[in-house]
Amino acid sequence: MRLLEAFRGTAIQLPNRIAMAPMTRGRADDTTGVPHPMTAEYYAQRASAGLIVSEGVWIDQAGKSGPGIPGLVTAQHAEAWRQVTEAVHEKGGRIFAQLWHAGRVAHPGVTGRTPVAPSAVRQAGRIFSAEGWTDTVEPRALGEEEVGEVVRDFAGAARRAVEAGFDGVELHGANGYLIQQFLAGNTNRREDRYGGSVAARLAFPLEVVAAVVEQVGAAKVALRISPGNPENDIVEDDGKEVYSRLLAELRRYELAYLHVIDTPDTEALSYLRPLWPGTLVANLRSEEPTSREEGELLIGSGLADVVAFGRLFIANPDLPTRFALDAPLARADHDVYYGARLDGYTDFPAFDPDPAKFACSARS
Template sequence: MTDILFTPVALNERIELKNRILMAPLTRCMADDALVPTQAMVDYYARRADAGLIISEATIIRPDGQGYPNTPGIFTQAQIAGWRKVTDAVHENGGKIFAQLWHTGRVAHPHFWGGTEVIAPSAVGVEGTVPRMRELTYLVPREATALEIAQLVEDYAKAAENAIEAGFDGVEIHGANGYMIDEFLHYDSNRREDEFGGSPENMVCFPLQVVDAVTSRIGAARTALRISPAAYFNIEPDPRDRAVFDLLLSELDTRELAYLHGGIFDDSVHYDYLDGRVSEYLRRHSRHTLVGVGSYDAETAAAAIATNKFDVIAIGRPFIANHDYVARVREGAELKPYSDELLPVLY
């Protein structure tokens, strides 16, 4: 029933995956205090190189992008060197790995970089406290200026360049799940009245500038994107968002990408304003290779791929519990169950 998962797939002329099982990006908060990948991270990723592609844990593009403790960066030479050890180990084990590039936007916290403020599309905050550091309360961000937005675009492009220097096979731009890029794409978090807000045409401007800058720097064949047309996280739903994502996807269809990845926690959820599941919406509106994600197991993912609902599957928590997930699925072996008790250790 799962044979289709073990067929190779070409993302483009440059990159072919040995199977259709991707390791989803999984934030583990295990970098050192300088946000440099550790030897434990090297071993963790190397053990999972049987995946057709590993997508790294979200990796911050610059200091003020940090919103969680000990999340790795890719903006210093020490961080690049640390990631090089990871990518070398993955490649030695026959795997491929993309870096997920991340700025947390309005859920960043200046505690991490010794600052005093946070920037975001608009001065609209979220309630609550920083995960794993409940003593830190979120701040109301300051609206980023046009010059600061231009600098963000450059910093995404530089981070992509750094990722290639670190040996990654490509990058996935994290444009999903309520972080900086995603915040520009939703009316709740983007209340600007300039060229970056107020209409679908303006709201897609910054995300597309990032995509274009990254592809210009490292090539479209090595550039992927994750987006969240629904599955709201730290953002209130607004039916007007549909027009924003319709336009974004039509614009992306004029560009080349390695793949498009839906940022969704449960793809069984039906969204009325999307006329179905997130994966269904993306399949209808995008010509790109589509990564399915969200509560699939090997059997349901194989069935979805066989019926052309998406092309490859990203598996998350089962990869935390099973470093040999691909082998277990291939052999029909029982999987170890995931539990939160596994989070403090890189197994």
């Protein structure tokens, strides 16, 4: 099985080609942003993944997009994450921290502040806050000096992540959050050096990558993108040009990997894979969780070197083992995905290979 083969890239080596995708779980202390004490157990249970990418962690309070999301700003945050990374490493795993600024996909009911964005363009739809689903608010456009401050926030969080024992960091440039807001024409209406032309819209993401690389080295840096993904009211009419030029600029670095979210509507992998000579992690976005068969096809076709699985890892902490044994896969109810509740977090068991139980489970 190709997914179970070891992978040796220029900057990253993995025992298998199965990544655990970053998934918000909402279990952190909502006041402090400190990860829950059971977070170390949660990630350690899933350490058989070739690579774990943590849930998104905010690099500044203003970039927190919902209740229970952890941060990586204070010494208290870093110490809690150190317990996580040590637990994962003790189990033989590798873990990157996903660094996240939500931009306009934030709310005063979550952060106590007006959201910031490239431009003062309100997101359509509603957003989840501590009071439940509520209307979005118009963000405040970042000043040029403030843009530089956010770049430094990313770099500082990367440094703290590595000091806390993470094997690297993944910059969240997908799903309509701040980095993608600078890339997309409908959210970036600036007329300064950070907006207007494609080159100008690329400036902020490239400055973030450069600053983080300077702090921790290119081999510990990755970027996640979702070309053409309309999530959080993003419109990318010139997306192919934008992302093709972005990858051309990024090739100067030997990054750990590029993480691409692909959908049946965008088919981003088909045009980006030939443009990226480095390690590529693919993450399929669809109504159903990515299957083992879909992962095998991605590896076999050369569209990806590593495949990220998300929802399956919630209920199957030992997913690589289950793939290897062709064992039954458990399913988690959506109502345990998020929130402060602890059921549906660390209480999914590993597969029991007892032949009698296996046969019974397979028949059910």
